[in-house]
Amino acid sequence: MTSRDTAMYRVEIEVNGERRTVRVRAADILLYTLRDHLGLTGSKSGCDNGDCGTCTILVDGLPMKSCLMLTVEADGKQITTIEGLTNSPVQHAFVRNQAFQCGYCTSGFIVNCEGLRNMQPHADEETIRLWLESNICRCMSYEEIRNAVKDVINQKS
Incomplete structure (x- = not known):
């Protein structure tokens, strides 16, 4: 070396x-x-x-x-x-909407959705869909994840 x-x-x-x-x-x-x-x-x-x-x-x-x-x-x-987002409204929305299965992708989705929530607090359906394209869920929990994001966006509006 x-x-x-x-x-x-x-x-x-x-x-x-x-x-x-x-x-x-x-x-x-x-x-x-x-x-x-x-x-x-x-x-x-x-x-x-x-x-x-x-x-x-x-x-x-x-x-x-x-x-x-x-x-x-x-x-x-x-x-x-994800460790810095303890008690995040996004985490609570994921639980309420059962937006996880195996949990492997969940931390990445939660952090990504926290970024969306902070950057575009009034995101529409299309913006949410585009934003979520950057992460993959092999268990196919996309519907529940979208619902969790919409839940949080609606709370903040």
């Missing part, structure tokens, strides 16, 4: 309201930094190429697939994971 291969970078991020510092390699992906270095395992690895959305987090309030973001790119950013 060359010294270039072992170079470590100091990255400061705010995760769920707490300032955290991690030392990572340039190629380290944020998903694995959250899981392996910070113990935040709610974001899941489903595809590692941005297709499924199980690893969705909020970066400065915007939904982002953490498998597509290098940890060094998160330096100075505010990160919210």
Whole structure:
């Protein structure tokens, strides 16, 4: 290994309201930094190429697939994971509408829907449908998930 291969970078991020510092390699992906270095395992690895959305987090309030973001790119950013959304109205709506089956995709959907709720609080049916296309549910709970999102959007309106 060359010294270039072992170079470590100091990255400061705010995760769920707490300032955290991690030392990572340039190629380290944020998903694995959250899981392996910070113990935040709610974001899941489903595809590692941005297709499924199980690893969705909020970066400065915007939904982002953490498998597509290098940890060094998160330096100075505010990160919210599913663990930071405890008692979220979106979580309650998912429970009320039974918007989950196996639960694997649920954290990514909840985080994504929290981003929608914050960015487009009066989203119409078409906006909700388009927004949800970025995540995959293999158990086919899409109807229940849409109902949960509409439930939350209607509460906020």
